[in-house]
Amino acid sequence: MPARTGQQYINGLREQEREVWLGGERVRDVTTHKGLSGGVRAVAGLYDMQHDSELREVMTYTSPSSGEPVGRSFDTPTTREALETRSKMMLNWARSTCGMMGRSPDFMNVTFAAWGAAADYFGEKRPEFADNMRRYVEYIRENDIVLTHALINLQRSRNASGMFNLKEGTALEVVRETDAGIVVRGARILATLGPLADEIAIYSPRLARHSEDHSTFAVNFAIPCAAKGLKFLCRDSFDLGRSHFDHPLGSRFEEMDCVVFFDDVLVPWERVFLLYDVNRLNTTPHVTHSTAHSAHQGAAKNLAKCEFVLGVALLMTQTLGNAHLPHTEAYIGELMLTTELIRACMRAAEADAAIDQWGVMCPALLPVECTRNLFMTAYPRMIEILQLLGSSSFLLTPSEADFQGPMAPTIEQYLERSSDPRPRDGGDLPQGRDDGTGAGVFGQKRRAVIECGNPVPVGWVEQSETHHVRPRCAL
Numbered sequence: 001m002p003a004r005t006g007q008q009y010i011n012g013l014r015e016q017e018r019e020v021w022l023g024g025e026r027v028r029d030v031t032t033h034k035g036l037s038g039g040v041r042a043v044a045g046l047y048d049m050q051h052d053s054e055l056r057e058v059m060t061y062t063s064p065s066s067g068e069p070v071g072r073s074f075d076t077p078t079t080r081e082a083l084e085t086r087s088k089m090m091l092n093w094a095r096s097t098c099g100m101m102g103r104s105p106d107f108m109n110v111t112f113a114a115w116g117a118a119a120d121y122f123g124e125k126r127p128e129f130a131d132n133m134r135r136y137v138e139y140i141r142e143n144d145i146v147l148t149h150a151l152i153n154l155q156r157s158r159n160a161s162g163m164f165n166l167k168e169g170t171a172l173e174v175v176r177e178t179d180a181g182i183v184v185r186g187a188r189i190l191a192t193l194g195p196l197a198d199e200i201a202i203y204s205p206r207l208a209r210h211s212e213d214h215s216t217f218a219v220n221f222a223i224p225c226a227a228k229g230l231k232f233l234c235r236d237s238f239d240l241g242r243s244h245f246d247h248p249l250g251s252r253f254e255e256m257d258c259v260v261f262f263d264d265v266l267v268p269w270e271r272v273f274l275l276y277d278v279n280r281l282n283t284t285p286h287v288t289h290s291t292a293h294s295a296h297q298g299a300a301k302n303l304a305k306c307e308f309v310l311g312v313a314l315l316m317t318q319t320l321g322n323a324h325l326p327h328t329e330a331y332i333g334e335l336m337l338t339t340e341l342i343r344a345c346m347r348a349a350e351a352d353a354a355i356d357q358w359g360v361m362c363p364a365l366l367p368v369e370c371t372r373n374l375f376m377t378a379y380p381r382m383i384e385i386l387q388l389l390g391s392s393s394f395l396l397t398p399s400e401a402d403f404q405g406p407m408a409p410t411i412e413q414y415l416e417r418s419s420d421p422r423p424r425d426g427g428d429l430p431q432g433r434d435d436g437t438g439a440g441v442f443g444q445k446r447r448a449v450i451e452c453g454n455p456v457p458v459g460w461v462e463q464s465e466t467h468h469v470r471p472r473c474a475l
Contacts, residue, residue, distance in 0.1 A: 002068035003060050004144040005051055006044030012198055013040065016226040020195045020258075022234040030195045035237030039101075039196055039254040043146065046093050046104060058088050066142055073106035073297075074141040076117045077361040083353050086110075087346070090300035099305025100253040102298075103192040108147035108201060110293040112137050115273070117358040118288035122220075122273050122280075133273050136222060140199070147222070148197035150188035150260045151204055172202065172262055173216040174275070181268040182275065184219065187261050194232045194258035199224050203274070204281055205291075218281045220274035221267045229263040245400035289362045292349075296363045299346040299371040302379075306339035309382045316389050331385045338378045345371045 004012075010031050020027040022035055030036045050059045050071060060069040072089040075082065090106050097104065115122070116137030123130025140147065153171035172186030184202075191200060203220040223230070239254040240247060274280055285291035313335055317323035323332075349368035356362040387394070398411050 002063075002066075002144075003050040003071050004047050006041075006046075006048040009044050009047045009144075009146065010040060013196070016198065016224065018195070018226045018232065019230065020232045020234065022195075022237065027195065027234075034241045035234075035239050036195055036254065036256060038239045038251050039193075039256060042097060042101060042253050042255075043105070043193075043196055045096060047144070049092060049096065055092060058085060059092065063142060065138055068142075070141050071105075071109060071144055073109035074113050074137075076113050076359075078355070078359060079361055080350060080353055083361045083363065084350050087296065087300060087350060090297050091304060094301045094304035095307070097253050097304075098249065098308040099301050099303070100249055100308075101255045102301055103148070103255060104301070105146045105193075107294060107297050108149055109140070110297050111149075111290045112140060112147070112201070114288050114290040114293045114358075114360065115284075117360045118290075121284070121287055125277065125280075126275070128269070129273050129275075132270050136271065136273070145199055146193070146197045147199050147201050148191045148193045148225070149201045149203070150191040150194075150258075152189050153217075154187045154189060154259070171217055172219070174219055175216075175264065178266070181266050182219070182221075182272060184221075184262050184265050184267060187259055189257075189259050191232065191258040191260045193255050194225070194260065195234060195256050197225055200230070200260065203284070205285055212278055214276045215278050216276065218274065218276050218278045219272070220281065220284070221272045223265065223267055223271055227265055229265040231261040231263065232258040233261065234258050243400050288358070289356050289360070289365075292363050292365045292368055295365075295368040295372050296346075296349060299342065299349065299368055302371055302375045303339070303342045303346060305379070306335070306342050306382070309386065310335045310339050313386055313389055316386070320389070320393065322389070328389065331389055335382055335385060338374075338382060341374060341378075342371050345374070 013031050014029065018030075020030060022033070027033045027036065031040045049055055050069075052059070056069070059072055061072050061075050062068070063070040072086055075086055077083040077086055090110075093104050093106055094101075115133055119130040119133040119137075121130075122133050139145070150172075170186060172184055172188050174182050175185045176183045188202065194200065199222055201220075201222040204218075225232070235257050237254055237256065238250045240250065242251060244251050274284070310332075313332060314323075317328050317332065322328050345367040349363035349365075349371075352364035352367065353361050354364070396415075398407075398415070402408070402411060
């Protein structure tokens with residue numbers, strides 16, 4: 001199958017009877033569930049872009065095995081030009097979601113593409129694992145598979161004994177081997193895109209049990225999301241069932257995060273890529289350079305998000321009529337600085353890219369990782385700037401129903417936007433800035449807890465629905 005369309009992606013989800021739980025109920029069809037369907041449509045839109053006549057050349061390339069057009073993010077570039085083309089493809093996807101879908105399918109695609117090129121690394125001790133990796137990368141490329149991933153064991157303690165969360169009965173581990181494959185049991189987080197994916201990949205950025213060479217917790221594999229014994233437990237959805245007007249981001253880009261439970265799940269031998277080898281698991285991201293490629297995808301997402309926040313800020317100041325004020329200019333300048341720093345690091349990573357030992361043009365690691373680390377502190381500040389620019393305006397945003405009800409003339413009279421002549425539509429500015437800055441629930445919890453990389457206690461985040469994180473000055 002060549003590059004899929006959005007409808008083919010949706011059909012594929014409907015064909016899998018997966019076990020997904022949300023709000024205490026089992027979700028029978030993720031494509032129609034009110035808390036998930038917006039995200040499904042967003043991912044489907046990404047796949048439709050592969051068939052846009054104006055974008056097709058960038059979004060796809062010719063498969064090395066079938067000769068069919070396949071998704072560009074599966075490519076293993078061998079020249080800087082090819083790397084830059086893949087970068088354009090990733091930016092197209094990221095910009096279409098305003099950078100709000102951090103785990104769009106290209107994240108896992110570039111990771112597995114790097115692993116496929118470095119398949120011999122996985123087979124140094126067990127040659128069959130190299131063959132497994134090559135066949136699997138070809139499979140996901142030729143079938144345009146959407147992958148989710150779960151890297152981390154459930155966190156029960158932050159003390160020294162529990163910091164790696166390798167507790168028998170809780171952490172995911174291999175419990176036995178059979179002729180058909182390995183049987184795994186335990187739980188993992190944070191499976192972003194889990195209910196919306198075709199398959200799930202399990203690996204770890206590191207196991208960190210340096211005193212052991214062999215561990216039942218060290219494993220790398222991939223299986224269908226419909227595998228028997230596999231369960232996805234979703235957090236509360238940020239898609240509250242409101243219109244695009246009221247929640248332009250939350251209603252569109254809910255990619256969902258899950259706890260994944262493995263209840264004696266059978267992983268066929270052909271889907272196992274690494275087993276028991278602690279050192280190999282720990283060094284996989286750096287030896288295969290998958291971390292550089294995933295950071296490159298993250299840089300594209302972060303750049304798109306910076307551009308979006310900057311654009312919102314510019315429209316806000318135009319609408320509010322305060323663009324000429326010195327402090328407003330300073331805030332806008334700070335947003336521009338962050339945006340251009342991300343862009344410059346991304347370009348430097350591509351300009352300084354070099355062929356690695358696996359024959360792949362690899363982005364320069366230092367500048368591309370700078371984008372990831374810079375964003376952890378820069379993004380909360382960007383949201384704070386939006387809050388400072390908008391101030392109490394965030395609390396005074398009439399809903400779509402208000403504009404369509406008896407109060408509409410009064411609202412138009414007193415909240416007229418004389419400096420913003422644009423027609424009011426489903427992406428109206430007040431709701432857009434509210435949803436993205438944290439006054440809206442979509443911007444609030446997920447951005448603060450996950451993307452900023454800081455372990456904020458959940459109770460703290462839940463204290464207020466009107467602040468992204470506790471700002472430096474009161475609004």
